[in-house]
Amino acid sequence: MADVQTVVVGAGVIGIAIARKLARSGHDVLILEAEEKIAQHTSSRNSQVVHAGIYYPAGSWRAKLCVAGKTMLYEYCKGRHVPFEITQKLIVAVEDAHVARLPLLVEKAAANGVTDLVMLSAADAMALEPNLKCKGAILSPSTGIVDAPAFILSLLGEAEAAGAMLALASPLQAARPVTGGFELQVGDAQRTTLTCKNLINAAGLGAWDVAKGVDGLNPRHVPRPYFAKGSWFGMAGRAPFQHLIYPVPDDESLGVHYTRDLGGGFRFGPDLEYLGDSELEYSIDAEKADAFENSVRRWWPDMPQGMFQPDSCGIRPRIMLDGKTQSDFMFSGPKDHGIDGLLQLFGFESPGLTSSLAIADVVAQLMGENMR
Structure with a gap:
């Protein structure tokens, strides 16, 4: 019996959006965040622009999820009184x-x-x-701006209301696949060890450190950071x-x-x-x-x-694949790397804030197909 069903690593806007989506779908979710506060890197160091979806290659994840996420974000903000403005x-x-x-x-x-x-x-x-x-x-x-901190706090509030838990100052140091899931070593003050069925690496800039700690993960399935x-x-x-x-x-x-x-x-x-x-x-x-x-x-x-x-x-x-800068989001699941229950997200830069709710939907779909 696992201590928790699903662990999401990273409490930026994408990790929190994923945790909210899964918790509201009935998952038992724990968010592990290495920093002492949420959203301390890419999520809080951006333009806070709600992008329209103009520049990205047709058919790319960035294009599809930006266009879908933009509509979802505006509707979310309207329904929760999160400040935003369609500035054009x-x-x-x-x-x-x-x-x-x-x-x-x-x-x-x-x-x-x-x-x-x-x-x-x-x-x-x-x-x-x-x-x-x-x-x-x-x-x-349709381009606009949003109060990103207010949006992220609203997502976290809804995630926690649905039962998700957040552990701050808790970097994931190692993950060892075991029967039916993973044994995790957390670098918190208590040196916590716990087990989970599913592990989602949404650590943003820290995703590579998390990936290095996954026992048995072939490095060729991890893109080079750039x-x-x-x-x-x-x-x-x-x-x-x-x-x-x-x-x-x-x-x-x-x-x-x-x-x-x-x-x-x-x-x-x-x-x-x-x-x-x-x-x-x-x-x-x-x-x-x-x-x-x-x-x-x-x-x-x-x-x-x-x-x-x-x-x-x-x-x-950003990431590099085959020696070239890759300008798209990368979802890496069991069909890619062969480890059941593990989903990794790499290269989630702009328009990650705009796309966050749509990204969470994709992750939920991938979990439904591939995870436990």
Whole structure:
């Protein structure tokens, strides 16, 4: 007899959403969190943007779960009075070469089921935002912002109301497959040992440490981590734009963009700096301010000079497969690695917050198919 039916490792937004879904479905659930508080990494170090689902490859997990999750998140927030705002977003072309990319983005979004984008002339875009300078734009009516901490706390409250338990300062150090489940060694103050039937690794940036502790898991079934660090800069004063402002994206990055929060604050970022698989490091290089300013000035030419100050920093748990950066979510279950009862989640970066409720539905489905 197992001590608990299902252990979810990681109390970020995705781990908590999974625990809520399973607990409400009748599972006996324990959440193990290595930190002393919930949501201390990717879940609390992001833009809090509710993404529409524009940029991701058609048919990818990120595309499907972003589009589905966006609707679910808005409906959830409406029903629970979690603060959010549909701010809308402008994707702006600041160079002639970028104007030609706008219809391609509209087509890409439509392939993902995002059919509400509106092409705008430069004049129309700048009429919406007088501080903006561009040569054309796309309006995304369904993009918004959410109070991420309030959303996460609401999910946790519902998970616990359904019987889920949360253990903080309790890193999972080792998992040994045994008959009918797993024996777990927890690195809490009591050095707890417990058993479970199902084990879900939703530890985000810590997913690789958890995977290393699973006895018998072949390393070839664990993708290489390729962490991507992004810094944000802010400034004092009144928000210069009401819409979110994103430049036409280049390569792997969406570019330095403008977001605001529900309290009236605003910031610019993130940039993109690969850390490989090195330690997590959240310092911000203040000397990057000039580069940020030059980037933003392309579409906000009257921006005050010398006002940028370091704001915050986040790290995305990107992955590499076959020597190439993988830009999709990865669910790794028993059919992949051969260990019954084990489901691992890798590469759950943006739009993880937007997609969290939809991700939880996928996990519940996979558990129904593969787990105990």
